[in-house]
Amino acid sequence: MTTDHMPPPTLQGPRVALHVLTRAFASNQYLAWLNDPEVLRYRAPKSRTMTWEDMVAWLDDVPADSRRFAMTVAGRHIGNISLDGIQKDHATADLGIMLGARDVWGKGYGKEAIELLVQYGFKELGLHRISASSPNPAFNAIMRSLGWDHEGTAREAFMCEGARINIERWAILASHPAPV
Numbered sequence: 529m530t531t532d533h534m535p536p537p538t539l540q541g542p543r544v545a546l547h548v549l550t551r552a553f554a555s556n557q558y559l560a561w562l563n564d565p566e567v568l569r570y571r572a573p574k575s576r577t578m579t580w581e582d583m584v585a586w587l588d589d590v591p592a593d594s595r596r597f598a599m600t601v602a603g604r605h606i607g608n609i610s611l612d613g614i615q616k617d618h619a620t621a622d623l624g625i626m627l628g629a630r631d632v633w634g635k636g637y638g639k640e641a642i643e644l645l646v647q648y649g650f651k652e653l654g655l656h657r658i659s660a661s662s663p664n665p666a667f668n669a670i671m672r673s674l675g676w677d678h679e680g681t682a683r684e685a686f687m688c689e690g691a692r693i694n695i696e697r698w699a700i701l702a703s704h705p706a707p708v
Protein backbone atom coordinates (compact mmCIF):
# COMPACT_ATOMS: atom_id res chain seq x y z
CA MET A 529 0.00 0.00 0.00
CA THR A 530 1.10 3.59 -0.44
CA THR A 531 1.34 6.24 2.24
CA ASP A 532 -1.32 8.31 0.38
CA HIS A 533 -4.10 6.19 1.83
CA MET A 534 -2.87 6.20 5.42
CA PRO A 535 -4.35 8.41 8.10
CA PRO A 536 -1.61 10.72 9.45
CA PRO A 537 0.37 9.42 12.42
CA THR A 538 -1.09 10.02 15.86
CA LEU A 539 2.17 9.13 17.58
CA GLN A 540 5.70 9.38 16.22
CA GLY A 541 8.80 7.77 17.68
CA PRO A 542 12.37 7.92 16.36
CA ARG A 543 11.58 5.24 13.77
CA VAL A 544 8.06 3.93 14.36
CA ALA A 545 4.85 5.88 13.69
CA LEU A 546 1.43 4.83 15.00
CA HIS A 547 -1.66 5.66 12.92
CA VAL A 548 -5.29 5.00 13.87
CA LEU A 549 -5.99 1.60 12.31
CA THR A 550 -8.75 1.83 9.69
CA ARG A 551 -9.72 -0.10 6.56
CA ALA A 552 -7.23 2.14 4.74
CA PHE A 553 -4.65 -0.40 5.95
CA ALA A 554 -6.36 -3.38 4.31
CA SER A 555 -3.88 -4.95 1.89
CA ASN A 556 -2.90 -8.33 0.50
CA GLN A 557 0.23 -8.14 2.61
CA TYR A 558 -1.82 -7.63 5.78
CA LEU A 559 -4.12 -10.50 4.79
CA ALA A 560 -1.06 -12.72 4.34
CA TRP A 561 0.07 -11.96 7.91
CA LEU A 562 -3.35 -13.05 9.23
CA ASN A 563 -2.83 -16.47 7.63
CA ASP A 564 0.91 -16.86 8.29
CA PRO A 565 1.58 -19.72 10.77
CA GLU A 566 4.78 -18.01 11.94
CA VAL A 567 2.89 -14.82 12.82
CA LEU A 568 0.10 -16.83 14.46
CA ARG A 569 2.35 -19.16 16.46
CA TYR A 570 1.76 -17.46 19.80
CA ARG A 571 -1.76 -16.25 19.12
CA ALA A 572 -5.07 -18.04 19.61
CA PRO A 573 -5.40 -20.64 16.83
CA LYS A 574 -7.56 -19.66 13.88
CA SER A 575 -10.18 -22.25 13.00
CA ARG A 576 -10.32 -21.17 9.36
CA THR A 577 -8.54 -19.14 6.73
CA MET A 578 -9.06 -15.40 7.03
CA THR A 579 -10.54 -13.79 3.91
CA TRP A 580 -10.35 -10.22 2.62
CA GLU A 581 -13.94 -9.74 3.85
CA ASP A 582 -13.01 -11.01 7.35
CA MET A 583 -10.10 -8.58 7.48
CA VAL A 584 -12.19 -5.56 6.41
CA ALA A 585 -15.03 -6.51 8.79
CA TRP A 586 -12.54 -6.68 11.67
CA LEU A 587 -10.98 -3.34 10.71
CA ASP A 588 -14.42 -1.67 10.55
CA ASP A 589 -15.63 -3.15 13.83
CA VAL A 590 -13.65 -1.27 16.47
CA PRO A 591 -14.98 -1.96 19.98
CA ALA A 592 -15.67 1.18 22.00
CA ASP A 593 -13.15 0.01 24.59
CA SER A 594 -10.25 -0.44 22.12
CA ARG A 595 -7.71 1.90 20.55
CA ARG A 596 -6.06 0.21 17.59
CA PHE A 597 -3.02 1.55 15.74
CA ALA A 598 -1.14 0.57 12.62
CA MET A 599 2.65 0.62 13.00
CA THR A 600 4.61 2.08 10.11
CA VAL A 601 8.32 2.51 9.47
CA ALA A 602 9.32 4.87 6.64
CA GLY A 603 5.75 4.75 5.35
CA ARG A 604 5.52 0.94 5.34
CA HIS A 605 2.83 -0.86 7.35
CA ILE A 606 4.66 -3.45 9.46
CA GLY A 607 2.11 -4.46 12.12
CA ASN A 608 -0.52 -3.38 14.59
CA ILE A 609 -0.62 -2.52 18.27
CA SER A 610 -3.60 -1.87 20.51
CA LEU A 611 -5.02 -1.11 23.89
CA ASP A 612 -8.06 -3.30 24.46
CA GLY A 613 -10.56 -3.81 27.23
CA ILE A 614 -10.16 -0.20 28.35
CA GLN A 615 -12.05 0.14 31.61
CA LYS A 616 -12.67 3.80 32.29
CA ASP A 617 -13.90 3.18 35.85
CA HIS A 618 -10.62 1.52 36.75
CA ALA A 619 -8.36 3.32 34.23
CA THR A 620 -6.94 0.00 33.03
CA ALA A 621 -6.29 -1.63 29.65
CA ASP A 622 -4.55 -4.58 28.02
CA LEU A 623 -1.83 -4.16 25.40
CA GLY A 624 -1.49 -6.39 22.35
CA ILE A 625 0.90 -6.33 19.40
CA MET A 626 1.40 -8.08 16.07
CA LEU A 627 4.41 -7.53 13.87
CA GLY A 628 3.50 -9.12 10.59
CA ALA A 629 6.38 -8.44 8.27
CA ARG A 630 9.03 -11.07 9.08
CA ASP A 631 11.97 -9.03 7.79
CA VAL A 632 11.35 -6.37 10.48
CA TRP A 633 11.34 -8.71 13.48
CA GLY A 634 14.13 -8.25 15.97
CA LYS A 635 15.01 -4.66 15.02
CA GLY A 636 13.54 -2.99 18.12
CA TYR A 637 10.40 -1.72 16.40
CA GLY A 638 8.11 -3.68 18.73
CA LYS A 639 9.82 -2.22 21.78
CA GLU A 640 9.58 1.32 20.40
CA ALA A 641 5.88 0.92 19.56
CA ILE A 642 5.11 -0.41 23.05
CA GLU A 643 6.87 2.56 24.65
CA LEU A 644 4.90 4.99 22.45
CA LEU A 645 1.58 3.33 23.23
CA VAL A 646 2.25 3.21 26.97
CA GLN A 647 2.97 6.95 27.02
CA TYR A 648 -0.23 7.55 25.04
CA GLY A 649 -2.22 5.37 27.44
CA PHE A 650 -0.95 7.16 30.51
CA LYS A 651 -0.86 10.74 29.18
CA GLU A 652 -3.73 10.90 26.66
CA LEU A 653 -6.14 8.31 28.02
CA GLY A 654 -5.34 8.88 31.68
CA LEU A 655 -4.83 5.17 32.33
CA HIS A 656 -3.43 4.04 35.64
CA ARG A 657 -2.49 0.49 34.72
CA ILE A 658 -1.62 -1.31 31.48
CA SER A 659 -1.30 -5.09 31.45
CA ALA A 660 -0.18 -7.65 28.90
CA SER A 661 0.22 -11.39 28.75
CA SER A 662 1.84 -13.68 26.21
CA PRO A 663 3.53 -17.04 25.66
CA ASN A 664 5.84 -15.39 23.07
CA PRO A 665 9.49 -15.40 24.29
CA ALA A 666 10.33 -12.31 22.17
CA PHE A 667 7.39 -10.37 23.59
CA ASN A 668 8.27 -11.42 27.12
CA ALA A 669 11.89 -10.34 26.56
CA ILE A 670 10.64 -6.87 25.59
CA MET A 671 8.48 -6.61 28.72
CA ARG A 672 11.43 -7.63 30.87
CA SER A 673 13.80 -5.15 29.24
CA LEU A 674 11.24 -2.32 29.50
CA GLY A 675 10.98 -2.97 33.24
CA TRP A 676 7.33 -4.01 33.39
CA ASP A 677 6.41 -5.86 36.58
CA HIS A 678 6.17 -9.62 36.16
CA GLU A 679 2.91 -10.45 37.89
CA GLY A 680 2.86 -14.16 37.36
CA THR A 681 2.92 -17.21 35.17
CA ALA A 682 -0.06 -19.13 33.90
CA ARG A 683 1.68 -22.49 33.78
CA GLU A 684 1.25 -24.60 30.65
CA ALA A 685 -1.71 -22.45 29.64
CA PHE A 686 -0.91 -22.35 25.92
CA MET A 687 -0.59 -25.16 23.41
CA CYS A 688 2.15 -24.38 20.90
CA GLU A 689 2.98 -26.91 18.20
CA GLY A 690 2.09 -29.85 20.42
CA ALA A 691 3.84 -28.52 23.55
CA ARG A 692 2.23 -26.87 26.57
CA ILE A 693 4.00 -23.60 27.32
CA ASN A 694 3.60 -20.85 29.91
CA ILE A 695 1.85 -17.52 29.52
CA GLU A 696 3.69 -14.71 31.31
CA ARG A 697 1.65 -11.86 32.79
CA TRP A 698 2.98 -8.30 32.96
CA ALA A 699 1.81 -4.85 34.05
CA ILE A 700 3.03 -1.29 34.36
CA LEU A 701 1.52 1.47 36.52
CA ALA A 702 1.44 5.19 35.73
CA SER A 703 2.33 5.88 39.36
CA HIS A 704 5.19 3.41 39.29
CA PRO A 705 6.73 3.64 35.82
CA ALA A 706 9.60 1.47 34.71
CA PRO A 707 13.07 2.86 35.49
CA VAL A 708 14.49 4.87 32.58
Ligand SMILES: CC(C)(COP(=O)(O)OP(=O)(O)OC[C@H]1O[C@@H](n2cnc3c(N)ncnc32)[C@H](O)[C@@H]1OP(=O)(O)O)[C@@H](O)C(=O)NCCC(=O)NCCS
Nearest residue numbers: 567626627633634635636637638639664665666667669673
Ligand atom coordinates in the same frame (compact mmCIF):
# COMPACT_ATOMS: atom_id res chain seq x y z
C1 LIG B 1 6.96 -9.90 19.69
C2 LIG B 1 7.35 -9.11 18.49
C3 LIG B 1 6.12 -8.36 18.02
C4 LIG B 1 8.49 -8.23 19.02
O1 LIG B 1 8.81 -7.17 18.20
P1 LIG B 1 10.30 -6.98 17.65
O2 LIG B 1 10.36 -5.60 17.11
O3 LIG B 1 10.63 -8.11 16.76
O4 LIG B 1 11.17 -7.10 18.95
P2 LIG B 1 12.34 -6.16 19.43
O5 LIG B 1 13.38 -6.15 18.34
O6 LIG B 1 11.77 -4.85 19.87
O7 LIG B 1 12.87 -6.91 20.73
C5 LIG B 1 12.96 -8.26 20.72
C6 LIG B 1 13.53 -8.69 22.04
O8 LIG B 1 13.19 -10.04 22.15
C7 LIG B 1 14.39 -10.80 22.16
N1 LIG B 1 14.05 -12.01 21.44
C8 LIG B 1 13.81 -12.14 20.13
N2 LIG B 1 13.49 -13.43 19.86
C9 LIG B 1 13.54 -14.11 21.03
C10 LIG B 1 13.32 -15.45 21.42
N3 LIG B 1 12.93 -16.37 20.53
N4 LIG B 1 13.48 -15.77 22.72
C11 LIG B 1 13.84 -14.84 23.62
N5 LIG B 1 14.06 -13.55 23.31
C12 LIG B 1 13.91 -13.19 22.03
C13 LIG B 1 15.43 -9.93 21.54
O9 LIG B 1 16.72 -10.28 21.97
C14 LIG B 1 15.03 -8.58 22.09
O10 LIG B 1 15.44 -8.43 23.43
P3 LIG B 1 16.35 -7.17 23.92
O11 LIG B 1 15.50 -5.93 23.74
O12 LIG B 1 16.62 -7.45 25.36
O13 LIG B 1 17.54 -7.18 23.03
C15 LIG B 1 7.84 -9.86 17.25
O14 LIG B 1 9.20 -10.10 17.19
C16 LIG B 1 7.25 -11.24 17.10
O15 LIG B 1 7.41 -12.11 17.93
N6 LIG B 1 6.58 -11.41 16.00
C17 LIG B 1 5.97 -12.66 15.73
C18 LIG B 1 4.62 -12.39 15.19
C19 LIG B 1 3.77 -11.67 16.18
O16 LIG B 1 3.64 -10.47 16.09
N7 LIG B 1 3.17 -12.41 17.10
C20 LIG B 1 2.34 -11.85 18.12
C21 LIG B 1 3.11 -11.12 19.14
S1 LIG B 1 2.69 -11.60 20.82
